[in-house]
Amino acid sequence: MHSENPHEITPATRYGDPYYRPATARQPVILPAEIPPGVDWVTLPSGVRTLAYTQPMPPPPIPVSQPIPAWAKTTALLAPTVGGGIAAAGIGLSYAAPGLIAMSHALWSAAALIVAAVTAVPVLVRTARRSTGSRGGGSGAATHITQNITATGLFGRANGTINHH
Template sequence: MNTEHPHPATQAFPAMRAEEIPPGVQEVILPNGERALAYSTGPTNPPPTPAAPAAPTAQPIPAWAKTTALLAPTLGGGIAVAAVGLSAAAPGLVAVSHVLWSTVAAIATGGIVAAAVIGRVRARITAAQRPHITQHITATGLFGRANGTINHR
């Protein structure tokens, strides 16, 4: 490489301040690390001017957001309390379910026994009150007229 006569593009220039760079020109760093000025082919954006930051304005919070924020811990707490209550009551719930099944079985057995007893008592009552009916029928000849008596006792 010839170091006596440097290439004109690689000559060292004093660094320009940002205010001195004309619009449409920007300072770029080349892959070999050198800094160079280049024309921009895209739209030019003026450099941002330092301005006083705008004071943030308070935005009102929507009512649904307030309601949701207030209900979320309540709902979560309710679920947690219900879970603790069910875990504490689990043995009692098992015992209650056994008692309920026993009660249902006793009621069903009692109903079957009651139906059988009522049926027998009813049969005895109706047998005692049932009238005894007798018929006496007589007829003479093959096509004779039949006569008869019916007795209720």
């Protein structure tokens, strides 16, 4: 049985001897053309460079142009339109500002007129009734009407009487 150990064997170090140098083994020289595919030089964490099997690097992905989605085209086309509409509205409001201010003053005046009318009309009607009653246009005495309504039960029939005094 043939036993071949592929590992490098170094003799044990003599820690107490400051002049001790371990024997160096001569490695065979391999030319770069002789290195088989999938094998490459690697540096180990200890700093030693050696040959090792490596995983082949996958090729970089080739960028494929994707079609632009319809929603992106629509949004891109609508953005200048919306911006132009907002700009036009701003310009229109700047030209209309004096007219808008005048209309707001007119609306406040109309609101004040309506409030004055709602307040003044009942006062004028009440004053007109008093003046016609004191000039002899009526009997002088006010007519009083009383009404009595009675009902029995929650859904009973209501009966009422009206009295003129």
